Amino acid sequence: MPPISLSDFERDALEALTAYATIPCLSPMFDDEWERSGHIDRAVELLADWALARTLADFDVSIHRLAGRTPVLCVTVESTGTSSGTAVLYGHLDKQPPLGAWSEGLGPFAPARRGDRLYARGVADDGYSTFSALLAIEAMEANNVAHSRCVVLIEASEESGSPDLEVYLDHLTEHLGDVELMICLDSGGLTYDRLWLTTSLRGIVNVVVTLNVLTQGLHSGSVSGVVPSSFRLLRQMLDRVEDSSTGEILVKELHAEIPAEHVAAANEVAAEFGDLLTESLPTVDGVPLMGSSAADRVLRSTWHPTLSVVGMGGIPEPEIAGNVLRPYTTAVLSFRLPPNVDAQTAKAAIFEALRTDAPPSAVVTISQAANGWMSPPLKPWLRDALNDASQKAFGRAPGFSGEGGSIPFLASLGMRYPDVQFVATGVLGPMSNAHGIDEMLDLPMAVGVTNAVITVLSAYAEKTDRT
Numbered sequence: 001m002p003p004i005s006l007s008d009f010e011r012d013a014l015e016a017l018t019a020y021a022t023i024p025c026l027s028p029m030f031d032d033e034w035e036r037s038g039h040i041d042r043a044v045e046l047l048a049d050w051a052l053a054r055t056l057a058d059f060d061v062s063i064h065r066l067a068g069r070t071p072v073l074c075v076t077v078e079s080t081g082t083s084s085g086t087a088v089l090y091g092h093l094d095k096q097p098p099l100g101a102w103s104e105g106l107g108p109f110a111p112a113r114r115g116d117r118l119y120a121r122g123v124a125d126d127g128y129s130t131f132s133a134l135l136a137i138e139a140m141e142a143n144n145v146a147h148s149r150c151v152v153l154i155e156a157s158e159e160s161g162s163p164d165l166e167v168y169l170d171h172l173t174e175h176l177g178d179v180e181l182m183i184c185l186d187s188g189g190l191t192y193d194r195l196w197l198t199t200s201l202r203g204i205v206n207v208v209v210t211l212n213v214l215t216q217g218l219h220s221g222s223v224s225g226v227v228p229s230s231f232r233l234l235r236q237m238l239d240r241v242e243d244s245s246t247g248e249i250l251v252k253e254l255h256a257e258i259p260a261e262h263v264a265a266a267n268e269v270a271a272e273f274g275d276l277l278t279e280s281l282p283t284v285d286g287v288p289l290m291g292s293s294a295a296d297r298v299l300r301s302t303w304h305p306t307l308s309v310v311g312m313g314g315i316p317e318p319e320i321a322g323n324v325l326r327p328y329t330t331a332v333l334s335f336r337l338p339p340n341v342d343a344q345t346a347k348a349a350i351f352e353a354l355r356t357d358a359p360p361s362a363v364v365t366i367s368q369a370a371n372g373w374m375s376p377p378l379k380p381w382l383r384d385a386l387n388d389a390s391q392k393a394f395g396r397a398p399g400f401s402g403e404g405g406s407i408p409f410l411a412s413l414g415m416r417y418p419d420v421q422f423v424a425t426g427v428l429g430p431m432s433n434a435h436g437i438d439e440m441l442d443l444p445m446a447v448g449v450t451n452a453v454i455t456v457l458s459a460y461a462e463k464t465d466r467t
């Protein structure tokens with residue numbers, strides 16, 4: 001069949017996508033009033049109306065609303081082939097907040113097109129997903145290319161960590177049926193010249209540590225030397241979990257062997273792109289970067305356990321710092337975990353390491369623990385299909401890369417559907433600024449991803465041996 005072109009995408013999707021871009025449907029974490037304001041409702045209804053206008057042989061568009069939860073859009077397209085399994089195409093419609101002032105002429109909810117790029121909050125993360133998923137299926141039917149049963153599942157709590165997704169997956173278990181393929185359209189890669197597949201994500205454990213030494217601050221000239229500094233005691237505790245000279249994590253449960261194919265993929269990325277990661281960093285002059293080579297840095301940022309102190313309390317700003325021995329120091333510790341380390345095991349080990357020999361006045365609380373994710377090994381049919389998809393849509397082989405961040409829904413989908421084949425891809429490339437100012441959707445990339453979805457769905461429908 002002929003590929004979808006940019007003008008097809010413009011004709012069929014751009015008007016509705018641009019209307020969606022004007023809606024400030026922030027994720028619940030960023031809008032306490034989301035239920036009352038109705039922005040998420042407006043967005044889900046807009047997408048549902050657009051979906052209803054598709055030309056498809058046998059399909060159903062439903063908005064599911066469970067009490068107190070964000071809604072979920074579920075578009076079910078019945079199979080036009082012989083396969084019995086379901087392909088789920090995942091996306092989300094909730095948005096990040098604007099973050100700050102956008103550049104001249106751009107605004108988070110005032111969509112603007114410059115060349116082949118559409119600027120507005122949520123267009124790339126992840127508003128395009130509904131359009132790409134359904135345009136792909138619609139084009140297949142128009143060209144008599146068979147597809148399996150497809151469920152396009154668009155949630156509205158992703159940017160809050162997907163707190164509502166599990167509940168809907170329970171609610172929809174029967175409807176989803178025999179899920180064999182999961183296509184997640186909420187990721188991206190290093191360039192716009194090929195299909196990128198996300199192969200892994202790191203997990204996360206966040207810990208709040210407070211060291212109390214006094215019930216009130218006292219003159220440092222009178223009590224220092226007798227009352228221990230809460231900062232020093234905190235330092236001792238941190239020294240049990242991190243080597244302060246190298247940054248290496250000392251808790252052995254947080255370390256894992258990196259699978260050989262992921263090491264090989266990192267080497268390939270480094271060989272082609274060099275030190276892309278570090279070149280794009282706003283590093284201050286003279287800061288020594290960690291890692292021995294480009295490949296090492298790719299692995300360090302996607303597979304190594306790390307500690308970042310992301311917040312501190314009990315310490316005044318420098319301008320108002322008096323000579324006081326402060327009563328307490330609080331630190332928020334953010335640990336990133338290798339994709340294959342269990343977050344609960346890591347959490348227990350971190351807690352144990354921090355508590356061992358800690359002063360009795362230390363308070364340690366875990367505020368978050370979420371698993372990373374590792375793509376299950378690709379079955380031969382899917383590996384071939386992804387190659388084919390990237391070649392057809394972009395004229396070159398696909399790229400495979402790990403990500404250093406966490407996407408909770410992939411971890412929970414991975415646990416729920418351990419035998420399912422995953423395709424985690426998307427349009428988030430350089431300057432797409434998903435969570436920053438000036439978010440942008442590269443329209444040719446959206447078209448390329450749509451065409452890649454067609455190839456993968458077609459290969460899935462054709463596949464006779466599904467073992």
Ligand SMILES: [Zn+2]
Nearest residue numbers: 125126158186
């Ligand atoms: Zn997203």
